[in-house]
Amino acid sequence: MPDHAQLLPGTLDLLILKAVSLGPLHGYGVLLRIGQISDSALLIEQGALYPALFRLVRQGLLKASWGTSENNRRAKFYELTAAGRKRFREETEGWNRLATAMASALAAKAEEV
């Protein structure tokens, strides 16, 4: 079992947006997709996904509709709204900036200071 990274606060929302941006998904699908794209390195308790999903729906970033899953079960599918797409772009850029900054900061060596 790989080491699980603790989820930073606020990163779950971004991960969900990322997962859904690749195509409409139901809740369990979002979970699988996150596991898949993060190489199962990020772990969350499965139930914790739903408050986040509903919060994003409330913020108008996701919209939900009932459909049928690949297992032939009735399931609610989520997809990005226009606002969601915009937010996803902004958040991604923000994250990248932060990650770059953090990476270069942490890579600094004594002689460079």
Add this chain to the structure above:
Amino acid sequence: MKLLAWYRSAAAKFFHRSETADDMDEELRTHIQHRADDLERSGLTPDEAERRARIEFGGYERYKEESHEALGGNLIETAVQDIRLSLRTLRNSPGFTFAAVATLALAIGANAVVFGIMDGLVLRPVNVPHPESLWAIEHFESYPNYIDLRDRNRSFDSLAAWKMVFTGLDTGNDPANATGYATSGNYFDVLELQPSLGRFFHSTDEHGPDSAPYIVLTWAYWHNRFHDDPSVVGRTVQLSKHPFTIIGVAPRGFYGTLLFGAPDFFMPIVNQEQVDGQDLLNARGDLQGIFETLGHLKPGVTPAQATTDLKSVAAYLEKTYPKEVGHRDYTPAHPGLFVFGGPARAFLTGLMLLAGLILLAACANLGSLFGARAADRSREVALRLALGSSRRRILRTLLTEAMLLSLAGGTLGLLGSVVLLRRLSMWQPFPTAPMRLPVAPSATVYWVALILALVSGLLFGVVPVRQVMRANPYEVVKAGSSGRIGRRITVRDVLLVVQIAICAVLVTSSLVAVRGLERSLHSHFGFDPRNAMVVNVNLPQAGYSGDQLPIMEKRIVQAMEAIPGVQRAGLATNYPPLVYAAATGTHIFKDEARDLRPGNAAAEPYRYDVSPGYLEAAGTALLVGRDFSWHDDENAPRVALVNRELARKLFGSAAGAVGRYYKLADGTRVQIVGVVEDGKYLSMTEDQESAMFLPFLQSPPKASDLIVRSNRDPKQTVTAIRTQLHQLDTGLPADIDTWNNFLGVALFPGRVATMALGVMGLMGGMLSITGIFGMAAYSVSKRLRELGIRIALGAQRTELLQAALGRALKLLTLGSAAGLVLGLLATRVLGSIVYGATPRDPVVLGGVVLAMALLGLLATWIPAQRALSLDPLILLREE
């Protein structure tokens, strides 16, 4: 955009609450099933897969709850939850809940009742269009003066006037007493009213005396006596044996321009002689002609300008009619309460203030109880905080509790006040004078009660806020409940002292009022109301007028004296003393006076035209001289009796006055033949006034009241009087009551004041008991352990009580002393309402001290018992 989406989802949640919940449930279940499907595919048994899926999902209920919250619009559910939790908490402490609700119900109820009365009598104007520009000259005036006022002022659109008439209304076969307004022809036009049926009379209908035999019924009278029959318009009825045609019905809800009056009909004042039996239209000096003059101010004219304008009319009148008209002071006021407006307003404002103080005291009380509870619950609060509950949530539950209590109390109080106000509005304190208290509860009263409930809930709900905000979960859990005991003065202490002071004020003023009332019931009136009946034989109503009056009156007096058991009978005009708070003052002059203008008057005594025998019938002692006889008639020299006060004013002493002369307002010389004792005439609280008595046979004929003194049972006397009257004239209507009952009217303000103060005092007392009790009980329970140790170490009972209750008792003493002083200051005001109310009364002082001591004893009894019965062993083991 975001906001919109939030609103949409909140709205959807609100309206489709269960749908959303089902939706969410299904979605979460689907998730678990999907996971189970996957696990099953990886080789687990279906049961095991399902179990694992559930475990991996985590706390199902918790996430569902969080999801709900994430979805927004949870206010209602959280509120419902809060309410449920609060109800549970309150159910767990029924004693506290009961005390809080009862306290609030009483306090809010008292406020609602006082406000209802104030709303009906003071705040609400008379029921006519544009009441804001309607102003009235609220004192008696003569009809000719009114005509001059109407025609000479430049401030009013027009001026209307009215007087009261008491008569009988006979539709043909059922004569019944009725009261009405005799109004100027323009009355309804000035008030801008439209009839609900038929038509009104107008100034164009007035063509001199007795020219307009029309009446307009009030809606209520039409409803009650004529059962809403529209065909009454055009019917002819008899008023005092004179035919009048009903021409219309006034609008519903219009009861004339006196708020507490309830007239049955309106008639043109030009026809007043037919009903009153005497002509007032031409009597410039007779101030009984007009009761009230009123009209709308012209646009742009201020009341101050109107006053100046009226002053110039008054100056004109005084100059033009020096003999009849004295100095007149016309100050316009909003109509409705007549001259009672000032005192009623002052009294009600005072009462409202007291009621407000009571509510404040109740809030202080509940606030400290609440604070105490919060302190006791600090462990629970700390636990909840430690378990992750937010401070906001805890405060919300506390506030919800406070709101629930105050709403429950407010509802109960309002219900009680509605019942009370309904009964008050039906109340007829005087059987012989119809009265209407327009105090039926209105929407305003409901709103005020609701707002008061919410505000008081907030007030006492915020008391524990600081405590909760400061609560440190680790400290409290660690240290247990034996927190340190504050020695400094806390807000709670101040609240309690203020509250006790308020209570002491109330107790003091109600005691002063009760003492005053008691004294006024046993005071000397200058006549003896016991065993005396007042018989109002309305001769004008029976068709007698002019010279027929005295002849019939003499026959009636003689018939009364023929009744076995009747000692004496006599009659008096202008109402006997202290009946209906009515009396007529008139100017008199020294014998040598030449210039008989009112400004030169030697005195303004009350005037009573009486028959021989009146003094004995009334029980008024003759000090010197002689009583009248039947020979003191129009052919005999003019004579008079004066009271001691008038004799002193005119001639310095009673003995020196007999045989001397003075002049009446019209210049007639009268000789004083006797002096009678002083008495009360208009009201119980008046200063000593002068009065004169003239033989009724030497005065213009007038309606009068009969005084019959009998040593028989009043009931039998009444029957005998009726039989005698019936033998004289079968059509004679008569109101008969004991003089004592009539005094009820004079005592009415004092009685009402005493009653109101008594109730307030009682409530204040109850509040102090709960307040002191709460404080004492709390301090004992807080210090149980300390007290236990003291007992174990051998403390005496007195030392123990001193430790447990010393603080409460100190606060009680402080509050009582402050309240007593304030109360004594406040009761100076009472003197004008309640006769003989004086704070310098040892009974009052002693009573207050005793009452407060009793309150303290009562309130600290249970906590003291608890402190004394402590078993140190059990206590120390428990900790």
